[in-house]
Amino acid sequence: MTRVVVAMSGGVDSSVAAALLKQQGHEVIGVMLRLWSEPGKEGSNRCCTPDAMAIARRVAAQLEIPFYAIDARQVFYDEVVSYFLTGYSQGITPNPCLACNRFIRWEFLMEHARALGAEYLATGHYARLVPEPDSRKVQLLRAVDRSKDQSYVLHVLNQEQLVHTLLPVGGIKKEHVRTLASQFGLPSASRPDSQDLCFLAGEDYREFIQRHAPQSLQPGPIVDTTGRPLGTHIGLAAYTIGQRKGLGLSSAEPLYVLDKQVALNTLVVGPQDLLGSRGLLAGQVKWISGSSPADQFRAEVKIRYTASEAPASVTVLGDEKIRIVFDQPQRIITPGQAAVLYQENLVLGGGSIECAL
Amino acid sequence: MEDLIYLDYAATTPVDPLVLKAMLPFFIYKYGNPSSIHAYGQSAENAIETAREEVAGVLNCQPKEVIFTSCGSESDNLALRGAGLALREKKSADQILSSLAEHHAVSHTLQSMEKYMGFQVGWMPVDENGKVLPETVSQLIGPKTALVSVMLANNEIGTINPLAEIARECHARSVLVHTDAVQAGAWLPLDVQKLNVDMMSLGAHKFYGPKGVGALYVREGTPIVPAQTGGGQEQGLRAGTQNVPYIVGFAEALKLAEKEKENRIALVKPMRDRIINRVLESIPNVQLTGHPVDRLPNHCSFAFKDLDGNLLLNLLDQAGFACSSGSACKTGSPEPSEVMGLLGLPREWGLGSLRVTLGVLTTMDQVEKFLACLPELVEKARQLS
Secondary structure, eight states: OOEEEEEOOSSHHHHHHHHHHHHTTOEEEEEEEEOOOOTTOGGGOSSOOHHHHHHHHHHHHHHTOOEEEEEOHHHHIIIIIHHHHHHHHTTOOOOHHHHIIIIIIIIIIHHHHHHTTOSEEEOOOSEEEEEOTTSSOEEEEEOSSGGGOOGGGGTTOOHHHHTTEEOTTTTSOHHHHHHHHHHTTOOOOOOOOOOSOGGGTTSOHHHHHHHHOGGGOOOEEEEOTTOOEEEEESOGGGOOTTOOTTOOOOOSSOOEEEEEETTTTEEEEEOGGGSOEEEEEEEEEEETTSSOSOSEEEEEEEOSTTSOOEEEEEEEEETTEEEEEEEEEESOOOBTBEEEEEETTEEEEEEEEEEEO | OTTOEEOBTTTOOOOOHHHHHHHTHHHHTSOOOTTOSSHHHHHHHHHHHHHHHHHHHHHTSOGGGEEEESSHHHHHHIIIIIHHHHHHHHHOOOEEEEETTOOHHHHHHHHHHHHHHOOEEEEEOOOTTSOOOHHHHHHHOOTTEEEEEOOSBOTTTOBBOOHHHHHHHHHHTTOEEEEEOTTTTTTSOOOHHHHTOSEEEEEGGGGTSOSSOEEEEEOTTOOOOOSBOSSOTGGGTBOSOOOHHHHHHHHHHHHHHHHHHHHHHHHHHHHHHHHHHHHHHHSSSEEEOSOSSSBOTTEEEEEETTOOHHHHHHHHHHTTEEOBOTTOOTTSOOOOOHHHHHTTOOHHHHTOEEEEEOOTTOOHHHHHHHHHHHHHHHHHHHHHO
8 A cells, every 4th residue: 555645625626636546545644734824814815724624624534534734834935925025026927836836735745745654745736647668757748638737837846756746637537527526425615716826815916915025016117119108007016918907008009018127117018019029038947857858849838827838949058948939929928937848748847937039 | 543542531532331331221212301290201300310419429519519511611601601790790790810721611711701791801820830829819819809710630731720729719708719620520539628619610521421511510609690591400500401311421420430530540640650751851852841740640741842743743643643732723723822832931842732641541552652653753743843
């Protein structure tokens, strides 16, 4: 029997993951992390409300597996919330879920799983892990259910982490996961799918920044591409590349955010045809297999969690940097978001977007 | 569960098979309502009145001074709210004194009375062992003090309070005394005359009785009004059809506890001392919490520096040992318990509490297994904390 720690959330995916592992004969331990919430908003944190925890506990009891809640508030604040606030103060649009997976789930929780004697950490993510032929490595593949695929947020994991990871629902369609949940008779949280960050507790991220990093929200000029002033912005952190709504400008043609000039605290806007770029530079690139497939290669690239893949040519530049040139210009290349590289279903790796080219 | 070693008898205990046997006839054969006139009612009434006599025998009081309730917390609520209201009406005394180390059943009840009923609550400090000193009580009693409530033994750190002396100070000033004896019930003498208390709360599941039944001793003549109203059951102080089988179970368990008390103490005390000594000598940066001598004979409690007690509990559970911690929290948001703060421990010790409590099924073999595992698990938890 292999001992497996399952990261539970009270949601249907991790509950079914736990049930499947138990059914496969593993010795399963359910664990739920208590993440950081703003004082007074613990009840609306999307990931770990007391309600969600009560449901996860019920699921574990029904599966007859032990369940432990682990306090991750401090480490979550230090690694994820701080990164989020610092990112906005530096003018990028950070993706805290990546930091959470990397530092909280696959480092902090993985360490706890090991201390509990587990060989594997399992989650309810929609993605697949398969052995790489003729090696001891594993490959990260997109989920069978493409509409639910979460491989984008897992590209930050390394081999050492992935070989100790199980993703039991990645090979199953979401609707079948729901059927399994009812077949197993599992209670689960009916939680609306949402892209919101857990610690925002349903609030607009700008209000959160206003409270926690007000220096990131200093008003400044809005200019066009020639430098002509058009108005005043409320703070660069409140805008993202490609944004049209909420600029407060009147203009004959719709204007879009083209660039955030942090040093000048200036927001550059322009018409749609100026938005977008053929290429980007990404840094801190990680390869799932440990190395790049070639110095130059073709790949499909996803530049946001919700974006569709776009075909591109990739050049490896060294120093963990790559240059990506798309076949068609991309409108929403946003520094701070990840560019994740795919070939068919295979995740090659990815990096953090530094700038459009 | 059969592989697990249970070291959490202060949380609850298994029901003694003899107790269960005494209870069983009252579920499906002798199921009458004690208030009914007919034979069924009479036999049920006979059962609870016999139980009341038996309990009174152990407490050394009159049967009519025993009120059955649903649990120790309900007994605390009835004592504090019931006597608080009656004493305020009778003597216009609206202050209640209690200690900072009380169980939430007392402290939260008093906070609620303060907020919603206009009572004044005086919180008495404890010494570095968590003990309430009689001189503190006599200093803080004032003209408005109606009632003093001090627990007989502390659930978290096992410290025993000098109740008889505290009561003497109170009675000298005509102030009534309540004690929460829930944690002490299994181990300490419960003679209310010797303890000199006016009210005393007990819960059966701490001494091998069932969960869901408790009792409150109320000395005859104590001003008290019901906290739950309705029918006239339990001297009019606790309305609701009596839970006959559980009351029978309460009495049976208390009788057994009284009869076996010396044997039980002789069994657990050497194991308690073995744990305390061994933990203090084999693990760095640990200290005993609570009084070294005046503590429950089955109770070990420690504070570990730089350690998340919850995490240690998880690791212990996984290794097969069921223990408890003062900061235990099922949602992973541990906070230092109030009691740990009272002992003057710095913050880096505050989350690291561990409570190990023994009972009649504990063996020295289990204790040695526990002691063999603990140092490594503490080390692991410290690395993760």
